[in-house]
Amino acid sequence: MSLDSPADLKLPVTALRGVGSRVAEKLRGLGIETVQDLLFHLPSRYEDRTRIVPLDSLRHGERMAIEGRIESTEIIHRRRRMMLCHLSDGTGSITLRFFHFSQQQRRGLSRGMRLHCYGEVRSGFGGFEMVHPEYQRLMDDEVPQMEESLTAIYPATEGIHQLTLRNLIDQALTFFDKNTAIEELMPAEMFHDDSGFTLAEALQHLHRPPPDTPMELMKTRQHPCQRRLAFEELLAHNVSLRLMRKRIQRYAAPAMSGSMDLCRKLLSQLNFDLTDAQARVSSEIIEDLRQSHPMMRLVQGDVGSGKTVIAAIAALQAIESGYQVAFMAPTEILAEQHFRNMDSWLTPLDIELAWLSGKQKGKARRQTLYKIESGKAGLVVGTHALFQEEVVFDKLGLVIVDEQHRFGVYQRLKLMEKGTQGDARPHQMIMTATPIPRTLAMTAYTDLDTSIIDELPPGRQPITTAIIPEERRSEVIERTQQACTQGHQIYWVCPLIEDSEALQAQAATETEAALKRQLPNLKIRLIHGRLKSAEKEQVMQSFKAGDVDLLVATTVIEVGVDVPNASLMIIENAERLGLSQLHQLRGRVGRSNEKSSCVLMYKSPLGNTAKERLSIMRKTNDGFEIARRDLEIRGPGEVLGTRQTGVLDLRIADLIRDQEMIPKVAKASRIVFDKYPQLIEPLLHRWLKHGLQFAEV
Ligand code: ADP
Ligand code: MG
Numbered sequence: 001m002s003l004d005s006p007a008d009l010k011l012p013v014t015a016l017r018g019v020g021s022r023v024a025e026k027l028r029g030l031g032i033e034t035v036q037d038l039l040f041h042l043p044s045r046y047e048d049r050t051r052i053v054p055l056d057s058l059r060h061g062e063r064m065a066i067e068g069r070i071e072s073t074e075i076i077h078r079r080r081r082m083m084l085c086h087l088s089d090g091t092g093s094i095t096l097r098f099f100h101f102s103q104q105q106r107r108g109l110s111r112g113m114r115l116h117c118y119g120e121v122r123s124g125f126g127g128f129e130m131v132h133p134e135y136q137r138l139m140d141d142e143v144p145q146m147e148e149s150l151t152a153i154y155p156a157t158e159g160i161h162q163l164t165l166r167n168l169i170d171q172a173l174t175f176f177d178k179n180t181a182i183e184e185l186m187p188a189e190m191f192h193d194d195s196g197f198t199l200a201e202a203l204q205h206l207h208r209p210p211p212d213t214p215m216e217l218m219k220t221r222q223h224p225c226q227r228r229l230a231f232e233e234l235l236a237h238n239v240s241l242r243l244m245r246k247r248i249q250r251y252a253a254p255a256m257s258g259s260m261d262l263c264r265k266l267l268s269q270l271n272f273d274l275t276d277a278q279a280r281v282s283s284e285i286i287e288d289l290r291q292s293h294p295m296m297r298l299v300q301g302d303v304g305s306g307k308t309v310i311a312a313i314a315a316l317q318a319i320e321s322g323y324q325v326a327f328m329a330p331t332e333i334l335a336e337q338h339f340r341n342m343d344s345w346l347t348p349l350d351i352e353l354a355w356l357s358g359k360q361k362g363k364a365r366r367q368t369l370y371k372i373e374s375g376k377a378g379l380v381v382g383t384h385a386l387f388q389e390e391v392v393f394d395k396l397g398l399v400i401v402d403e404q405h406r407f408g409v410y411q412r413l414k415l416m417e418k419g420t421q422g423d424a425r426p427h428q429m430i431m432t433a434t435p436i437p438r439t440l441a442m443t444a445y446t447d448l449d450t451s452i453i454d455e456l457p458p459g460r461q462p463i464t465t466a467i468i469p470e471e472r473r474s475e476v477i478e479r480t481q482q483a484c485t486q487g488h489q490i491y492w493v494c495p496l497i498e499d500s501e502a503l504q505a506q507a508a509t510e511t512e513a514a515l516k517r518q519l520p521n522l523k524i525r526l527i528h529g530r531l532k533s534a535e536k537e538q539v540m541q542s543f544k545a546g547d548v549d550l551l552v553a554t555t556v557i558e559v560g561v562d563v564p565n566a567s568l569m570i571i572e573n574a575e576r577l578g579l580s581q582l583h584q585l586r587g588r589v590g591r592s593n594e595k596s597s598c599v600l601m602y603k604s605p606l607g608n609t610a611k612e613r614l615s616i617m618r619k620t621n622d623g624f625e626i627a628r629r630d631l632e633i634r635g636p637g638e639v640l641g642t643r644q645t646g647v648l649d650l651r652i653a654d655l656i657r658d659q660e661m662i663p664k665v666a667k668a669s670r671i672v673f674d675k676y677p678q679l680i681e682p683l684l685h686r687w688l689k690h691g692l693q694f695a696e697v
Contacts, residue, residue, distance in 0.1 A: 195224030258320030301453030303587025323397025
């Protein structure tokens, strides 16, 4: 076989030694079908097995290779039985900790033995330690065998060993080793760096970094090789979104030219007037809906700015024009609340609604599905269950997604496919309270237009925030009692103790019991993710109806929940939450003209970052300001938490860390479309797997 033209990299992986149909199948699971795909299957991290680190130079949290002599070995019984093996090398010492060990192992790890180990260094009470390191016993004068380059660790899949991946990538690397048969997709006018690496060299370096490669750079992915590839990856995504946008604009969509009678009726029956911002955003949407190509609009508005009524206005315009509307929320509690709102607004206008959640079963479900399929239901509210295959719409014309930051770009497109009728696609509107930094929006939302509600309903009073240590809990309890006596309702939030719903629920249950003892004359209820749907609904309804004074909750109430009479929010362990999350939670109060307050309780001692976070919460109520400070504090790499990470499926780039590249990426993407359209397809093929079905040229 000849391997000296770029086309050869499109060879199927089965051309490599050791790849039969079983391995090929597993590789396909990783999105790898060709030799080129293998080259672009980039390491997720590196291990440094090139050198032994002296024991006085260990660093907590890093994986390192060490060597030393056993000083002593002991078996101890704490909560469980374990073996501790104390190692030193003349510069320092470390403890190896084993929870599982055989008699033979125990005998092998006796005093005086020399060991070579590799593992993660942790800093414990008694100094540094490694739990279950890989280890090898050494003869007295034996020099341990070290690797020549940093060891690349690949994103793997069940059934494919790291060694297999490494071996296959080695083969792929030798394919283009000498005569650089890999296609350059970024002309110099789009991307220029001074590092002087060719694409081939950059790939070589990433897969097999030489021992003298600066580890810090590699780890933070700031090495020029990584940056070059990150840029290309971001470019590919931007190109795909731009392409998608162009394609979507070519689709037909129902032009909704209803007379707006229904909207007017709704407005006249509301007990408030729209704010100017709400009115402006509504007209932008109505204008979009009148077009004969699909609306793709993101509505951003701080918590409490009144996004729900805008959804209702959009829905009415669609319904009046003869179409169905799907309204989706990320949690059942929120979907339920939207359903009730919509029910009270739309039922008087003789519009039939349907409600669908994943938990609905049997007859109720069949009836709902029938209402949707027959077109009887004008508006369907639900969780993502709305987009299951068995849900068939008669004439879906508009999809509304609330708090969309939990959905990725490609999920968004799937929704659009759902309502396909002939050439036509439904209009789409996405609402979010999470302000999205501009650079992020430029990449992740290139396919969307944006409307911003930059005003709160009149008369809203800023929420007063107090920061109180756990030791002063009794004061908080007293304050709770007072608030209740004055007719206010209260949320008491017990956030993440552990990252487990079961443990959260347990913590909340215990808090509920304690509060019931301490506040015997208050009506206290509990809500958490593990309750049955009907029970959750019942609890929320009694709270809303004012039959419950205090609602103990986990973070399930974080987004969207709207009970205007609630005016005191207590958040326990506030030091554990990020700024955006605190802001969302606090946004559950301050939803009426009553003065509201929020108490952030923390466990001392408070670290510096936590201190700063809490004080920002005290100083401002502005979601955009809070998002900006969040970015500053957490710095590149972590901002917006896990929620945004699903936005795009990135292999090497990071939307936050690499944000300073993003304006350049957007510019490069325009150049691609203007001058090098032939690069579009190869870029997409190289970098996008899941996106391809939508982005196919
Ligand atoms: P968001 O979803 O933007 O956080 P909601 O749509 O839940 O906010 O609205 C918050 C509260 O404000 C609701 O009780 C809603 O009825 C009320 N509201 C919305 N718009 C107005 C307005 N223009 N004037 C007064 N109250 C409003
Ligand atoms: Mg909302």
